[in-house]
Amino acid sequence: MSLGRINQLLFGKEFLNYLNEINILLIGVGGIGCEVLKVLQQFKVKSLHILDLDTIEVSNLNRQFLFRKHHRGHFKAHVARDVLKQEYPDMNIISYNSNIKDAQFGLKFFKNFQLVIMALDNQETRSFVNKQCMILNIPLIDAGTTGYKGQSFILKRGETRCYDCFPRSENKKTYPACTIRTLPEKPVHCIIWAKYLYTVLFNEKLEDDDDSNLLQDIAKYIEGENHTDLEKGQYLFKAIFETDVNRQKEGEDNQKFQHLKVLVREELEGKLDKSQDYLHRQDLKFLQSTHTEEVYMDIFIKSFEHLIKEKRQKSCVPFEKDDNLCMKFITAACNLRCIVFSIPLQTQFQVKEVAGNIVPAIASTNSIVSAIEITETIKLLQRQFYNNPQKYKNRELYIQNDIKTKILDAKPGNFNPNCMSCNQNLLPHIIYCDFNKVTLGEFINSELRSKAMQDEDDDEGNDDNKLVNFSISSGQFIIYEEDEYQEEDEQEQNEAKRQKLISEIFKDFSDSRVVVTNEDNNSIHQTYLFCHIENHKIPGLDIVRQEKNPNNTVTWKTVIAQSDTVNKDEEQKKQEEEEQNKKNYKEVKGDDKNNNTLEILDSDSEDDLVICEDNDNPSQGAAEKEKSKQSNGKQPHSETDVSSLNQKRKAVQEISDGGAMQIIDDSDDEIIFEDQQDNKKLKVD
Template structure:
């Protein structure tokens, strides 16, 4: 409370402003900037609930919230904006209404939608001063990051394990590891078996095996034969989807035949309990068992019997297969990814994990417990979310003030640990992607026009100049290859016929053998903006917006030379292998061996300015 003087010289009591504390902390000028800002928050889950509350209490101007998810019972232990009566409702809408209870004056717009939708295009992202990510999905985080790069909008990233990341023209670090275990040791890892089977049946099929060099693989011929046999068995299962025998075929393959195959390896079970194959007839012997109980809440917390797990497995498998087949009729490239909030998918993973537990004599889990493990849900994470959300808002204020020098990489364990910001890495395959906005009529322009006029067209500073890219060019959208030197079937098709419409991203890469330096090899992302009027008389055919100085793709480090051989002096002049990474829009990046001597190629992206909390 403060005192001010009236015109008559009398003192009057004035209640402090809702934002007086923030104003005192940051200053009146900066608070004016904060209160006039437009902020996008993507994700209204654990971090998002805390973050939205902090934003409205700190006086941020206009806030838009995007989240596709609905509220589930398992959310209530840490997503405090939601209550039991909200179960089944859209997170974005409920979060908005609950946040307005903290500050009725806040301006919030909510979207119950996917951030991938065309309405959230580059122009929409450009309308914000700052973007805050609170997503639990790596692919979606990468998409938002790419859109912020194209729109030149600062992005603050947050997540559960590596919790707070501030990005300014950067890309998330992706660390992958291989997981392979024939004998699960703990029940809390069994859900991974269910998720793996889900991907094998409904995800993208593995790439075709390369021709095996018999001389090079003579020492492991049995293993290679086994892998090929497994691949053919999986292919037959996928082809049987939708048939009456499908459920039995999958059950017996996973829980009977594969287990019997492991029992043949007697040495493996000398010091551990051997697995027990399941019998399909016995597991389905009780016709009264159902997967649709009257009390769904009790069913969610119950540890199901073997018969119940089998019934849930068969019913959820059938439901997923029907949906998968219908979706593939509309889109042959369709595939499913596991979503813990998809009931059929969660039922399938839970039943698979429990049946696998029965095989190995391990403890079975309830569906509620499996969802926690599969979604990395930690009940005690609410406090951590609050810390993260507070740090995000503090960082957001620094970003709006342009105080980059005071921003720090930060991670949280027992303490809050700040670290300096790393400078952008010129050898980073992600940081060197060239981004452009291409305005074009996707209905009239063909893929050939895009190739000849935009990609290969004469370079210059004019918006109607091309990029002048030479060499062997590849064009792709997501994981779809649209063109390369050996595949030109689509050149006469319009962009819209190929699915290239407004808000689509197209990746261009090249390999120019004529340039020994490699400096003309580039990766380019084109963000498509459809314009009805383009291509008409007195209108340009296209415009291209972006820095015309193409940054070359980093070259792979030279491999150490092999020891000289007395019998040969030949050298290998082949170009280094290139991997197309679909999660980053298909950019080609050089493969690098991980140095472990296992011959496995791993890809590591470099961050530049990243605030990291874990």
């Protein structure tokens, strides 16, 4: 019996037809991703997009079975696509060799999918994907393993807690600073010390480390210009393993340090086999054995020479567990310290495991977790198709892959009420703009200031909403702060920050979500999510306000296309902006291609402000359009109106296109977008 027939018997023809209409995104084509792909290829989905930033390494081959030895060094996503395409030429599979956090994959990209599957290996990326899916209400499935443990969850806004709701366990082991710096007892203490030394030497400015005289002396020497890199490496070796050890042996507390071994470079040089290139040896025999002190001294000095050169070129050389030079330096530094303190030596493999926080991937745990993830995927799709939440309940599944594999099937845990990613009240306003054209100042002026002005006009004298003293932050970093009593130099600094492009601001922050806090009452004023659109047709900001309907689901009500900043002199622009703020338009009904009606009426409510922008004619500003609408009175059927209304409709539809949202109510006094997942039908007069 063919696989197609088996699937038909198992799932029914209608369900398989439903799959033909959906687009799925799989992020991560590693251990779990390969397994998930193996099953997904059986279902003829409309399109399957796969994405991974990495290339194939030999160590992947034991469990990432789509890859073979000759694929080494090639991009995972492209190889997976090619391998599957060879077997199933009809498959519509699109691959990306990219980081999902790249600007090109903002909400606009995510909107195309009805389901997102994560097969990743790090929390940061999971959290990023989670945020996108929560905003767009796209069902998300996650799976992951750590050694013999694993888990898989369905994450769906409003139904389960989201990835960011999960408490993060701080599993990191800590060691007393004096053990690491002064008197190590175990190899792990020396590995941590070596990693620390690497960081201060190649990753930071040395003089910033003010708690160590030794490092300050070293800094002065190696950042000076009178010595060659080789001499600097030799100086570093002497300072750490000779001078400082002697200092400890001769110090006040010298009893504890009598057993320490002093390493003298000149003596070790005499024992060294100079014909050998230890630094570049990468064979298993070398990596899996320990070596003599002269070999480690040689590697220490030579790797230092290379790394310090690289630092000069790149200004920093971050720790990278897969980089040979980095691991050679850390292994040598660790073992030289082990020799000084009579601690057993470590192979480069052992050092890499500890320094890189590596938990070995277990192929069988991967397979079990992938099988669960795919079962959950099918369950979720069936639930969407049959609309039966009772039959297909959401679970959190935890796996312990011991001699007897245990699966713990738990009810989804509670939402975190303060979760910024899925709490409906904290959902961000979305700002579409070209990061290379819009400045922070433009955002502050057009969004925050105009909002603050409205709040000041608040007749009820409600001071709480006024936004005079505020801060803008991304994660734990404060991007911008403003208060009415700022000193002149602070104001100047702020002015400089306001001139910065959004692209410059987010260069330093991985997350383009910002939180604006009202510092007067220490409450969150609003969260915003910046989405980069290259060559965005509308110059300036394009803001989508999210609002809730009575069912507490998000409706996408208002699109504001703002700030036609090009080709206009400032004065005129200001006037137009003022005019724009005075006018409120409300969309009620009108004509579109399908003879549905759309018209514009005045409205009292500030919230319902809707300004149409002609996407095809960026030089015509919003205010000009308002004027043209005014001159036409409230008659909606002039050519200009219909075209601009259609433009707006197009813009709005663009936001809802292909994603989880669609227009459901066009007949009332506002356009409402509702989630497909909530099963509301498209309803147009």
